[in-house]
Amino acid sequence: MxxxxxxxxxxxxxxxxxxxxxxxxxxxxxxxxxxxxxxxxxxLGFRNHWYPTEASRNIRNGEHKAIKLLGEDILFLRRGGRLYAIEDRCSHRGTRFSKRPVCYTDDTITCWHHAFTFNLDDGRIRCLLNDPDTSLAGRKGIKSYPVREEKGVIFTFVGDMNPPPPxxxxxxxxxxxxxxxxxxxxxxxxxxxxxxxxxxxxxxxxxxxxxxxxxxxxxxxxxxxxxxxxxxxxxxxxxxxxxxxxxxxxxxxxxxxxxxxxxxxxxxxxxxxxxxxxxxxxxxxxxxxxxxxxxxxxxxxxxxxxxxxxxxxxxxxxxxxxxxxxxxxxxxxxxxxxxxxxxxxxxxxxxxxxxxxxxxxxxxxxxxxxxxxxxxxxxxxxxxxxxxxxxxxxxxxxxxxxxxxxxxxxxxxxxxxxxxxxxxxxxxx
Amino acid sequence: MxxxxxxxxxxxxxxxxxxxxxxxxxxxxxxxxxxxxxxxxxxLGFRNHWYPTEASRNIRNGEHKAIKLLGEDILFLRRGGRLYAIEDRCSHRGTRFSKRPVCYTDDTITCWHHAFTFNLDDGRIRCLLNDPDTSLAGRKGIKSYPVREEKGVIFTFVGDMNPPPPxxxxxxxxxxxxxxxxxxxxxxxxxxxxxxxxxxxxxxxxxxxxxxxxxxxxxxxxxxxxxxxxxxxxxxxxxxxxxxxxxxxxxxxxxxxxxxxxxxxxxxxxxxxxxxxxxxxxxxxxxxxxxxxxxxxxxxxxxxxxxxxxxxxxxxxxxxxxxxxxxxxxxxxxxxxxxxxxxxxxxxxxxxxxxxxxxxxxxxxxxxxxxxxxxxxxxxxxxxxxxxxxxxxxxxxxxxxxxxxxxxxxxxxxxxxxxxxxxxxxxxx
Amino acid sequence: MxxxxxxxxxxxxxxxxxxxxxxxxxxxxxxxxxxxxxxxxxxLGFRNHWYPTEASRNIRNGEHKAIKLLGEDILFLRRGGRLYAIEDRCSHRGTRFSKRPVCYTDDTITCWHHAFTFNLDDGRIRCLLNDPDTSLAGRKGIKSYPVREEKGVIFTFVGDMNPPPPxxxxxxxxxxxxxxxxxxxxxxxxxxxxxxxxxxxxxxxxxxxxxxxxxxxxxxxxxxxxxxxxxxxxxxxxxxxxxxxxxxxxxxxxxxxxxxxxxxxxxxxxxxxxxxxxxxxxxxxxxxxxxxxxxxxxxxxxxxxxxxxxxxxxxxxxxxxxxxxxxxxxxxxxxxxxxxxxxxxxxxxxxxxxxxxxxxxxxxxxxxxxxxxxxxxxxxxxxxxxxxxxxxxxxxxxxxxxxxxxxxxxxxxxxxxxxxxxxxxxxxx
Ligand code: FES
Ligand code: FES
Ligand code: FES
Ligand SMILES: [Fe+2]
Ligand SMILES: [Fe+2]
Ligand SMILES: [Fe+2]
Missing domain, CATH: 3.90.380.10 (Naphthalene 1,2-dioxygenase Alpha Subunit; Chain A, domain 1)
Structure with missing residues (x-):
């Protein structure tokens, strides 16, 4: 044989x-x-893989979309021309961002509930708008997801390998x-x-x-x-x-x-x-x-x-x-x-x-x-x-x-x- | 007394x-x-009894109806003038027959998914349309139910006594x-x-x-x-x-x-x-x-x-x-x-x-x-x-x-x- | 300090x-x-407290309303000008009174299913309409709830302290x-x-x-x-x-x-x-x-x-x-x-x-x-x-x-x- x-x-x-x-x-x-x-x-799927998620054309600059992958609720946003994928849930008390995504800058999202502000790329806390001196700044807040766009397809990596495989x-x-x-x-x-x-x-x-x-x-x-x-x-x-x-x-x-x-x-x-x-x-x-x-x-x-x-x-x-x-x-x-x-x-x-x-x-x-x-x-x-x-x-x-x-x-x-x-x-x- | x-x-x-x-x-x-x-x-009911199920007039020749009795999903069909009751679920991979019952002959049903073909009367596998020599032929495939029609009433026996009591x-x-x-x-x-x-x-x-x-x-x-x-x-x-x-x-x-x-x-x-x-x-x-x-x-x-x-x-x-x-x-x-x-x-x-x-x-x-x-x-x-x-x-x-x-x-x-x-x-x- | x-x-x-x-x-x-x-x-809430429940104006004389408080299904009725709150469930076999509240007198409710009749104030069985000599008369049937109305608000006490605190x-x-x-x-x-x-x-x-x-x-x-x-x-x-x-x-x-x-x-x-x-x-x-x-x-x-x-x-x-x-x-x-x-x-x-x-x-x-x-x-x-x-x-x-x-x-x-x-x-x- x-x-x-x-x-x-x-x-x-x-x-x-x-x-x-x-x-x-x-x-x-x-x-x-x-x-x-x-x-x-x-x-619930295979973990630590890339998944095609949405057509690039369906999330234009300034738009967002909430999508669940492998049981994880993810918010996709395109800001300043760049696509981001973050946990659709504030680390503070769980508010869904997708109800009202507030982005005062192109690389942050501010929770509409108590104004925790996160980096869109790595999910770390950038600042609290009502408490500038907080020691939470720079700490991990929400989960962020690696994304890549190729040939009109948005791919998302769901897992915890860092960096993700190709x-x-x-x-x-x-x-x-x-x-x-x-x-x-x-x-x-x-x-x-x-x-x-x-x-x-x-x-x-x-x-x-x-x-x-x-x-x-x-x-x-x-x-x-x-x-x-x-x-x-x-x-x-x-x-x-x-x-x-x-x-x-x-x-x-x-x-x-x-x-x-x-x-x-x-x-x-x-x-x-x-x-x-x-x-x-x-x-x-x-x-x-x-x-x-x-x-x-x-x-x-x-x-x-x-x-x-x-x-x-x-x-x-x-x-x-x-x-x-x-x-x-x-x-x-x-x-x-x-x-x-x-x-x-x-x-x-x-x-x-x-x-x-x-x-x-x-x-x-x-x-x-x-x-x-x-x-x-x-x-x-x-x-x-x-x-x-x-x-x-x-x-x-x-x-x-x-x-x-x-x-x-x-x-x-x-x-x-x-x-x-x-x-x-x-x-x- | x-x-x-x-x-x-x-x-x-x-x-x-x-x-x-x-x-x-x-x-x-x-x-x-x-x-x-x-x-x-x-x-869920008393097992090994006959139950009135439907009016005879409601399942005419060529027609079918899916009915759940005592938790069991049953497909009733009248073909060639005879009434049959079978499990509404293919033994191969569970497809519901009732979505699209295909009967190439009056005494068989063919699953619309992969063409397993069963006897309507005893539920045994008659043949696989795409694999004529299969050894599955003649083996038990799906459950079949004794039915009787009297005075316009369809009765169904739900249980495992064989033969069923009168x-x-x-x-x-x-x-x-x-x-x-x-x-x-x-x-x-x-x-x-x-x-x-x-x-x-x-x-x-x-x-x-x-x-x-x-x-x-x-x-x-x-x-x-x-x-x-x-x-x-x-x-x-x-x-x-x-x-x-x-x-x-x-x-x-x-x-x-x-x-x-x-x-x-x-x-x-x-x-x-x-x-x-x-x-x-x-x-x-x-x-x-x-x-x-x-x-x-x-x-x-x-x-x-x-x-x-x-x-x-x-x-x-x-x-x-x-x-x-x-x-x-x-x-x-x-x-x-x-x-x-x-x-x-x-x-x-x-x-x-x-x-x-x-x-x-x-x-x-x-x-x-x-x-x-x-x-x-x-x-x-x-x-x-x-x-x-x-x-x-x-x-x-x-x-x-x-x-x-x-x-x-x-x-x-x-x-x-x-x-x-x-x-x-x-x-x- | x-x-x-x-x-x-x-x-x-x-x-x-x-x-x-x-x-x-x-x-x-x-x-x-x-x-x-x-x-x-x-x-499910704090037990043994008073809760504001409804505006007095919303339950007028002769009217009723079913409201769930702390998981308990309660029927509010105003009869003869007095407000009552009772368990919305007959003690006999569980029928919901609220589907059809029958009050032959201003201080009783009769279950529409088998005519058990209860005091509206203390929930005790007043009589069975079809069995006048029953020994159930005077026994506890359903739960009743203390109510008070103040300044247009109906308050209800949910708990088992008797008497309830002020x-x-x-x-x-x-x-x-x-x-x-x-x-x-x-x-x-x-x-x-x-x-x-x-x-x-x-x-x-x-x-x-x-x-x-x-x-x-x-x-x-x-x-x-x-x-x-x-x-x-x-x-x-x-x-x-x-x-x-x-x-x-x-x-x-x-x-x-x-x-x-x-x-x-x-x-x-x-x-x-x-x-x-x-x-x-x-x-x-x-x-x-x-x-x-x-x-x-x-x-x-x-x-x-x-x-x-x-x-x-x-x-x-x-x-x-x-x-x-x-x-x-x-x-x-x-x-x-x-x-x-x-x-x-x-x-x-x-x-x-x-x-x-x-x-x-x-x-x-x-x-x-x-x-x-x-x-x-x-x-x-x-x-x-x-x-x-x-x-x-x-x-x-x-x-x-x-x-x-x-x-x-x-x-x-x-x-x-x-x-x-x-x-x-x-x-x-
Ligand atoms: S829940 Fe988001 S800041 Fe409080
Ligand atoms: S599920 Fe019926 S033949 Fe495959
Ligand atoms: S259930 Fe109310 S009297 Fe029987
Ligand atoms: Fe407020
Ligand atoms: Fe296909
Ligand atoms: Fe009846």
Whole structure:
């Protein structure tokens, strides 16, 4: 097996016993403690990572926005042209700044309740407006968050590593390539734990849901009953990466995956089988089918820590879809979506990011339509996992193997687990 | 006392010490552990019983409806003319079928998420549409529920006895008589625990509430300040039944109950007493009173496991009112009501069940009016019992004796108690 | 230090270590168990005190109103010209009387469910309408509450002392003076724990919020960045009172408090400081400023058990503002406000209480405007204290010293702490 990616082989060995029909020589036996224990703990997200948070255009100079990440309430403000992210809670007696953010200078915020005044960059107390000689000046007041803006995306670092590791390690490969332009959709709230997004975005078996997408139907994109992940296909085309100096995750070529548009429901007691054809497939002429068949195999899909998916190409050649399931709290996440395109100059980049091109080739078919199905599907399994013991009750199928491999990989190579104690009101001063 | 129903005597002996003014020779002393312990545990209902669930007409062929019973989420579907009831949650990853039930054949359902396909009758996995060779085929996937439809009512068995006991043991006597036609009202939700329905539907003392019913007022039905259950009357007219092969419950003739339409509030410190006359009584001429007095004594009231009440006749001679308090969850139940009438042929049965007759003689006065007061009264005591320690704080009166007897009887002769572990997500595969 | 109020000195000694920059000789060292432990326990209010509850005018003869105080659900009724307060829950089976209060006589209430009939004054069972001979007659049924009405205010005693201590001990001094007329505002609900009202109403540092009050802006009242409580000023002007036979609390002359309308935000790294002037201050001519400066120093502020604030004068000379933060439950309190004025005769009293005078000189500027900012500020810190460990996480400033002193004083000299067990459903019969 040495011709395969070693990490993939190792992950498969440890998870093979948890799905049926997976004859893997030397597989570890199933145990009560599953090998994805860290994944189960990560209800509030992975700590010490960068997260895409908002489109830069949505917080203009002088504006602010309160956003909750991994259970932490954060206030974003742009002042004097610079973006800041601070705890949305005064250290004095807990007042929410976001109700009325007062900035007498471009680098401070003054609490509207008793006028404690903080540095926007490091959160330290600058002064008390009513007590100039206070010894609190210079002391830590509120928590501040490292932010970076790249290609129109605001990224926030949630954790306590100082300095934080490079943002470049927390986005899928290629994002920072010079010739890649990014079209950013407005993020929106999905009422499901972020892990259901992270599992479901990749999940090979879930493609069936897209038969109900208007884009699939109108554009006659041939969906399937779900891809099947056969052992050989998975091993041959999965490449997990663990470079010290780069993003951690995997890519997988979809070309080797069986995609069938017909299926058979066996009859019982001697009755005939029922042949089922996907409506979309039935609507294609044979030559159309062939044409589309050529398109699909080139798709490369992959996931990257902490919570990013990359599909190359999608939905059209030359476009890459990149989405994130950003933890908000135990019961919701933000759906953050980017469309990538190779461009040759700034004009083309702008046309893609802000003009009609990105809208027509990516946002309208994907964000406004196709992935709405994904968001919906996650919401419909949240209750099961959140309050019905779903993590123990799920009945896995063969095609879930890759999902379990991702659980193990992500849980082991993330930089930490966000816990309740890291969230509201528990910051050290 | 041997001339009385032995079960009634036994129940009275065990509960007499818990009400005032009940001089019962040989009564058991009151203890901290009340003899109706099982009743206190049965917050989610009695397990292993049949429950009326919906009117047959409300789930037509091709339609479906999601209904929660005893904390279990159930999907009802009619396909190929046959009614099915299955767990509304896919065994794979918990998706709710009811969001988009896909039935490629009349005897299967396919999950819209990853196309797991289940038998509608036994819940076993028929096949995976994207993995025809899966070894999961034929294995238990989801829970399925026995259903029966009789006289326009869908009954569902909630429990784990296999086969289930006869439905005939779980409905009040007479329901299945050939000449009895049933008019079924649409069930509706009451925001109160089901036991408050079961106690309150029978409760002799609660008749006072019906003085505020428009039906009582408009039709000048003489309500009271509540019936009083005197020891002799209870013993003389109560017949509890515990046949091995039939429904378990009791009937009681209301004729022997004191019903007064006037009352007296004693004055204090030498002040005069205040004579109180029910408004309804005041509105009757003496001859009207006499006429109505003749009607009431013939009323036979009774309760039957698991949660059915039968009042014969009500509201007019020749009509029997039969209602059920079907447990939904700890804080709500369905109010399921049936009107019975003796008929001579199919035409008469239809006129009663679907025509104007059942509407005018039963549904409009009773379901749309009179019992609305009952539903309301249950909602107004729910908080006390659910979160204010009501089961220990209640201050019983003499007329509560029969209610306590029913608590003991029902708790002892039900087939089991529904527990949290039986509900969502805890089904064995 | 003997020239200062001894109680104030003692309170300061015990709290000085919990604020910065407070050089107090002989101060107790800070400990993990703070000296205001009772304050932390009093989430539901102080037990065995009188509370202002409603304006007399809002419950007229024949009317009723259900109000929750300290977690207890109470029904107020006026019958035969007399005001009563009883538990809003029938002792029989918990029915809420307030849904349909039936009073056949002026001194009884009959439960609309099973006709239990109770004395309105002592809550004892008068009779059962359907069981005249019941031995329950004369027994304790429901809880009743002492009420008193003074100067248009309904006061209610919540606790179990019998007889209750005098109401006169639970209102700020002067309320009962013969020449004091009271204008009562309709109380309203604030979604914050009552202690945040009690701390925030007095809180010297919170004056900054009133820069956003329309009254301050329109009338050009010179607000500040918050008063600063210097040790000397606090000691010299604070007088705590602990008379056996009178209200317990304190007064403090605001005259000795530094009030600045300009402030300075220090620049960093050699940058210039930023001079900040309150908009209101900038809008005043120097002579106006001087004029207003003369007005302020005469203000006397004080708090009194259980939850009353008195500001003399406010907002104009000759008017006293008196407000209460009446505990409703853990997450809300009623804001009860009174305006006082000295009058010479009944006509003047009436003009103040009901005519245009009280409206224009007190209610419109204060209740409808100025104190709305206070209510809002309390709501914006409630989450921090209720669920974010705020009582341990707060970062106090020097000007918080008086607030901590009040916590200690109030917690030690209240008559008791309301607990969950005193509230719903736990009354002894
Ligand atoms: S709460 Fe912010 S300064 Fe007091
Ligand atoms: S959740 Fe139903 S098939 Fe996956
Ligand atoms: S609940 Fe009030 S009399 Fe029964
Ligand atoms: Fe998808
Ligand atoms: Fe009734
Ligand atoms: Fe204020």
């Amino acid at each position: 040495s011709k395969f990616n070693e990490i993939a082989v190792d992950l498969m060995r440890r998870t093979a016993a948890y799905v049926p029909d997976f004859d893997f020589e030397g597989a570890d036996p199933a145990t009560a403690d599953k090998p994805w224990g860290n994944w189960l703990k990560a209800e 943002l470049e390690h927390d986005v899928p490969p290629g994002f920072f390539d010079e010739d890649v332009a990014i079209c950013v959709a407005d993020p929106y709230l999905v009422k499901a734990n972020w892990r259901l997004g992270s599992e479901g975005g990749y999940d090979p078996g879930h493609h069936y849901i897209h038969n109900w997408s208007k884009f699939s139907i109108n554009a006659r994109i041939p969906m399937t009953f779900g891809w099947v992940s056969k052992k050989e296909a998975v091993l041959e085309t999965s490449i997990y990466e663990l470079k010290e100096n780069g993003p951690k995750g995997f890519t997988r070529l979809a070309s080797e995956t069986t995609m069938s548009m017909t299926a058979r429901i066996p009859g019982r007691n001697g009755a005939d089988d029922k042949e089922v054809i996907l409506p979309i497939a039935a609507a294609q002429t044979p030559s159309e089918m062939e044409l589309l068949g050529q398109h699909v195999p080139t798709t490369e899909v992959g996931e990257w820590l902490p919570c990013g998916l990359k599909v190359d190409p999608w939905p059209f050649p030359g476009v890459i879809h990149n989405e994130y399931y950003v933890p908000r709290d135990a019961d919701s996440h933000y759906y953050f979506q980017c469309g990538w395109r190779n461009v040759e100059n700034e004009e083309q980049a702008q046309e893609w990011a802000e003009g009609d091109l990105g809208q027509v080739r990516w946002k309208v078919p994907v964000v406004d339509d196709f992935t709405v199905q994904d968001a919906e599907a996650r919401e419909y399994i949240h209750e099961f996992y959140a309050s019905e013991d779903g993590w123990n009750q799920e009945q896995t199928a063969r095609f879930d193997i890759e999902l379990l491999m991702w659980r193990v990989f992500a849980g082991e190579h993330c930089r930490g687990i966000q816990e309740e104690k890291h969230t509201r009101g528990h910051f050290k001063r | 041997s001339k009385f129903n032995e079960i009634a005597v036994d129940l009275m002996r065990r509960t007499a010490a818990y009400v005032p003014d009940f001089d019962f020779e040989g009564a058991d002393p009151a203890t901290a552990d009340k003899p109706w312990g099982n009743w206190l545990k049965a917050e 439905l005939e043991h779980d409905v009040p006597p007479g329901f299945f008589d050939e000449d009895v036609a049933i008019c079924v009202a649409d069930p509706y939700l009451v925001k109160a625990n089901w036991r408050l329905g079961s106690e309150g539907g029978y409760d002799p003392g609660h008749h006072y509430i019906h003085n505020w019913s428009k039906f009582s007022i408009n039709a000048r039905i003489p309500m009271t300040f509540g019936w009083v259950s005197k020891k002799e009357a209870v013993l003389e007219t109560s017949i509890y039944e515990l046949k091995e092969n039939g429904p378990k419950g009791f009937t009681r003739l209301a004729s022997e109950t004191t019903m007064s339409m006037t009352a007296r509030i004693p004055g204090r410190n030498g002040a005069d007493d205040k004579e109180v006359i029910l408004p309804i009584a005041a509105a009757q001429t003496p001859s009207e009173m006499e006429l109505l007095g003749q009607h009431v004594p013939t009323t036979e009231v009774g309760e039957w496991l698991p949660c059915g009440l039968k009042v014969d006749p009500w509201p007019f001679p020749g009509v029997i009112h039969n209602e059920y308090y079907v447990p939904r969850d700890a804080d709500s139940h369905y109010y399921f009501q049936c009107g019975w009438r003796n008929v001579e042929n199919e035409e008469q049965a239809q006129e009663w069940a679907e025509g104007d007759l059942g509407q005018v003689r039963w549904k409009v006065p009773v379901v749309d009016d009179f019992t609305v007061q009952d539903a309301e009264a249950r909602e107004y005591i729910h908080e006390f019992y659910a979160s204010e320690d009501g089961w220990n704080q209640e201050q019983t009166a003499r007329f509560d004796i029969e209610l306590l007897m029913w608590r003991v009887f029902a708790g002892e002769h039900c087939r089991g108690i529904q527990e949290e572990k039986h509900t969502r997500g805890h089904f064995k595969r | 003997s020239k200062f109020n001894e109680i104030a000195v003692d309170l300061m000694r015990r709290t000085a270590a919990y604020v910065p920059d407070f050089d107090f000789e002989g101060a107790d060292p800070a400990t993990a168990d703070k000296p205001w432990g009772n304050w932390l326990k009093a989430e 109401l006169e001990h639970d209102v700020p001094p002067g309320f009962f003076d013969e020449d004091v007329a009271i204008c009562v505002a309709d109380p309203y609900l604030v979604k914050a724990n009552w202690r945040l009202g009690s701390e925030g109403g007095y809180d010297p540092g919170h004056h900054y919020i009133h820069n956003w009050s329309k009254f301050s802006i329109n009338a050009r009242i010179p607000m500040t960045f918050g008063w600063v409580s210097k040790k000397e000023a606090v000691l010299e002007t604070s007088i705590y009172e602990l008379k056996e036979n009178g209200p317990k609390g304190f007064t403090r002359l605001a005259s000795e408090t530094t009030m600045s309308m300009t402030a300075r935000i220090p620049g960093r790294n050699g940058a210039d400081d930023k001079e900040v002037i309150l908009p209101i201050a900038a809008a005043q001519t120097p002579s106006e400023m001087e004029l207003l400066g003369q007005h302020v120093p005469t203000t006397e502020v004080g708090e009194w058990l259980p939850c009353g604030l008195k500001v003399d004068p406010w907002p104009f000379p000759g008017v006293i503002h008196n407000e209460y933060y009446v505990p409703r439950d853990a997450d809300s309190h009623y804001y009860f406000q009174c305006g006082w004025r000295n009058v010479e005769n009944e006509e003047q009293a009436q003009e103040w209480a009901e005519g245009d005078l009280g409206q224009v000189r007190w209610k419109v500027p204060v209740v409808d405007d100025f104190t709305v900012q206070d209510a809002e500020a309390r709501e914006y810190i409630h989450e921090f204290y209720a669920s974010e460990d705020g009582w341990n996480q707060e970062q106090t400033a020097r000007f918080d010293i008086e607030l901590l002193m009040w916590r200690v004083f109030a917690g030690e000299h209240c008559r008791g702490i309301q607990e969950e067990k005193h509230t719903r459903g736990h009354f002894k019969r």
